[in-house]
Amino acid sequence: MPGRVPPALHVRGLAAGYGGAAVVSDIDLQVQLGDWLGLLGANGSGKSTLLRAITGQIPMLEGEISISGINLNAAPERAKSLLGYAVDGPDLPGTLTPRQYLELVASIRRCTANAWPVEGLPNHFGFAPWLDEPIAACSLGTRAKVSIAAALLGAPPLLILDESLNGLDPVSSWRIKQILRSMVAGGGHAVILSTHMLETVSTVCNCAVFLHNGRIARRWDAAALEAARAAPGGVETSIMQALSD
Numbered sequence: 001m002p003g004r005v006p007p008a009l010h011v012r013g014l015a016a017g018y019g020g021a022a023v024v025s026d027i028d029l030q031v032q033l034g035d036w037l038g039l040l041g042a043n044g045s046g047k048s049t050l051l052r053a054i055t056g057q058i059p060m061l062e063g064e065i066s067i068s069g070i071n072l073n074a075a076p077e078r079a080k081s082l083l084g085y086a087v088d089g090p091d092l093p094g095t096l097t098p099r100q101y102l103e104l105v106a107s108i109r110r111c112t113a114n115a116w117p118v119e120g121l122p123n124h125f126g127f128a129p130w131l132d133e134p135i136a137a138c139s140l141g142t143r144a145k146v147s148i149a150a151a152l153l154g155a156p157p158l159l160i161l162d163e164s165l166n167g168l169d170p171v172s173s174w175r176i177k178q179i180l181r182s183m184v185a186g187g188g189h190a191v192i193l194s195t196h197m198l199e200t201v202s203t204v205c206n207c208a209v210f211l212h213n214g215r216i217a218r219r220w221d222a223a224a225l226e227a228a229r230a231a232p233g234g235v236e237t238s239i240m241q242a243l244s245d
Contacts, residue, residue, distance in 0.1 A: 008067070009031040009192070010065070010066040013064070014026075014050075015027070018058065022214065024211070024215070026216075027050060027215070029209065034187045034190065036181075036205045037209065039192055039208075040209065040211070045211040046215075048162055048194070055080070056072055067157075083156050084158070098122075098133070098138070101150060106154070111153055113153070126171075144165075144168055160191075163194050165200065208239070
């Protein structure tokens with residue numbers, strides 16, 4: 001009898017922050033393959049801190065994180081190889097070119113620098129003309145495309161986007177969403193999207209959580225989001241009403 005497939009992400013009792021002070025705490029979260037989770041919260045609620053902890057950029061103060069069944073503390077390199085994180089565009093190394101950055105990420109992930117779920121992604125996303133220009137000379141939109149392309153290299157099972165769709169032109173945003181939708185629908189991938197845009201949650205996500213003061217204050221599973229879509233005013237109105245209760 002085949003073994004049970006572990007969640008793409010399993011967070012248990014997580015506390016994390018900076019200088020020994022917790023910014024997020026008591027975080028319990030599961031993201032299954034086939035999920036597209038919307039991570040919501042006001043500025044300063046802890047969204048980026050949570051994602052930095054999940055991706056191993058900052059240490060945990062308490063709790064455990066597993067990526068596809070691999071404990072992040074026990075086997076950090078193996079766990080990180082199973083996730084693709086689209087870093088904030090301004091955080092990309094400005095002295096490298098997009099080509100050099102993609103080659104660096106590919107070497108870490110042990111795949112080729114063109115191992116994307118869609119062939120010719122630089123052309124598809126429209127940043128091919130800037131492949132050999134310094135990242136520092138690229139627009140914020142181009143940097144966001146490079147960051148997302150790097151996250152997709154090797155098609156890892158868990159994809160994390162920290163407000164990465166913000167500032168993209170409509171065509172690129174649509175194309176990226178289509179690729180991610182296809183990957184999620186195939187059942188072999190999961191996406192976490194941190195965003196302020198409730199409209200995005202209503203159109204692409206099948207589950208969502210809301211962070212408030214570093215804790216998960218609300219959760220919506222697939223059934224709850226579907227009910228919200230059918231309610232007057234749709235997902236945006238339903239979520240805002242729930243948060244005001």
